[in-house]
Amino acid sequence: MSDQPSEASRPPERPGGADTPRPPEPPAAAAAAGTPAANEPGPSEARTAGATPADTARPSPAQASDGRRQRAQADQQAGQPGSPWQHGAGAPAAKDDGMTARLRPPPPPLIRPAVLGSVLATALLSALFLSDGLGVNLLIVAVPASLAAFFAAQAAGRRLRPWTATWAVGGLALLAVPALRDAGWPTFLAVVSAFALGSLALHGSRSWPGVLIGSLGLFDSVVPGIIWGVRGIRARAGGSRANWGATLRTTAVALVLLVVFGTLFASADAAFAELLSSLMPEASVGAGPWRTLLFALGLAGALAAAHAAAAPVRWDGLTVRPGKPRGRAEWALPLIVLNLLFAAFITLQLVVLFGGYDKVRDVTGLSHAEYARQGFWQLLWATLLTLLVIALALRWAPRGGTGDRTLVRSVLGPLCVLTLVVVASALRRMDLYVDEYGLTRLRISVAAMELWLGVVLILILAAGVFGARFLPRAVAVSAAAGVLAFGLISPDGLIAEQNVQRFEDGRSTSIDIDYVKDLSADAVPALDRLPEPERSCALRFIQNDVLHDDTPWYATSWGEARAKEILEKRPVKGDGSDCYRVGREGTGDGYEPDDDGYDPY
Secondary structure, three states, X not given: OOXXXXXXXXXXXXXXXXXXXXXXXXXXXXXXHXXXXXXXXXXXXXXXXXXXXXXXXXXXXXXXXXXXXXXXXXXXXXXXXXXXXXXXXXXXXXXXXXXXXXXXXXXXXXXXXXXHHHHHHHHHHHHHHOOOOOOOHHHHHHHHHHHHHHHHHXXXXXXXXHHHHHHHHHHHHHOHHHHHOOOHHHHHHHHHXXXXXXXXXXXXXXXXXXXXXXXXXXXHHHHHHHXXXXXXXXXXXXXXXXXXXXXXXXXXXXXXXXXXXXXXXXHHOHHHHHHHHHHOOOOOOOOHHHHHHHHHHHHHHHHHHHHHHHOXXXXXXXXXXXXXXXXXXXXXXXXXXXXXXXXXXXXXXXXXXXXXXXXXXXXXXXOHHHHHHHHHHHHHHHHHHHXXXXXXXXXXXXXXXXXXXXXXXXXXXXXXXXXXHHHHHHHHHHHHHHHHHOOOHHHHHHHHHHHHHHHHHHHHHHHHHHOOOOHXXXXXXXXXXHHHHHHHOOHHXXXXXXXXHHHHHOOOOOOOHHHHOOOOXXXXXXXXXXXXXXXXXXXXXXXXHHHOOOOOXXXXXXXXXXXXXXXXXXXXXXXXXXXXXXXXXXXXXXXXXXXXXXXXX
């Protein structure tokens, strides 16, 4: 459309209008608007009494050029695209700001009171409950932080999607591990994984770069979140000071009532006083700096989560260009040779995998431990390198059409299947080793890692059949599910159970006290079945930690509470003098280096 008015809508001209110069219009614009060009007499001008074309004032070419230039500058200053005839083929393209324009969203709306309340609740709960350790207090703090993110996303018009709900529920479920288990290492994995899932829930990434960087993307919102919160508080404080005063007065009156009547009831009933003391966190002057730091961390974290929910960075805007496609023969021949090598190795492994220890001894002459430790780590590295080879092969795979896709699937599919057999062989070797020497933290960890790599291979096979759209998120879900399952099975409890069972069955003449005494309180139910003096030697250090630790309820895990109950009913016996000889003959069961210096993990 033209910006000029039509003849029907143009106001009547004054009698002297013929002598008034009018800026010329380009012919194309005049034709589009149905008006004559500046150098041609219009119908109204022809009908004007006493006016002839020669009498009409015409601008010079220089003046016409200046008029066009002024209109173009006015359009640019108004933020509008220039006229089509000024740039030949259509309006100019929008200004490209590069990577930032693709990643950065528009500014979030002004922070709402519900978001501010949830953020302050998160900061207060962090200062009150996170100073004494980890337990159910992480879930308590995570609830208002999640509400702050929910309210901020709602204010920004974001909808709850299935994958967002999956990430959020998974993150909260992972925070249940510190509430259930006393062991620090599965708790650490669960907390880190919960943070990653929470960041993915806020950003909603789906590509490989988006999932990998989006799991850490919450750090990018810390500084913008604080600035956003400060601006929101200033804006709302300046416009509604009366409301802020009413809120402060209401809070102060409520606190005074709670303190006065709570003190009266506590002094009137000892049971109520004990209940209050157990529920309320201890407040001391010495803990003031630490609680202040926790308050600041909780405040910054909640503001970052809310800001990311309202204006998430589009990490999916980060793209990785595919490699140059190779020819079919150049691409397929090395992978076919690798498949043949895998097949030859696996043919020999099947004899071991299904033949048992007798076949191992007949074929190799090696014992359980010698055979198992000979190749587990090599097979683990072979699995990792195979995944790398698959990723690089997909990057440079031929992409010409249906025939190329069939070739890729027919070459990489068998490679994934053969690698799954390698995973099964590695797990079988670990099973032989554990059956001979017992379970340890390192052994159960690497076995879990190898098992998860097998799941990733299955997901790659499924992506080859159903498409790779969900593969990045499926791999992330499998990793989070593995961490959650690892924490819920209680690794320390499983280690103690397996070693005690071997001792009870007579497969081991002794139990390694030096190792099991360093396990967490999760191992107490299994170690409680040991006979004396092994039981007291194994539980002495754990009892000192559990019974003499004055940890409040919100920082005490279920495993620690159960261990405390068991040890209060049956405390350890003796002074520990017998422990110097108990279990010493079992230290050679795979826990100390052999004569050749090899440490069988």
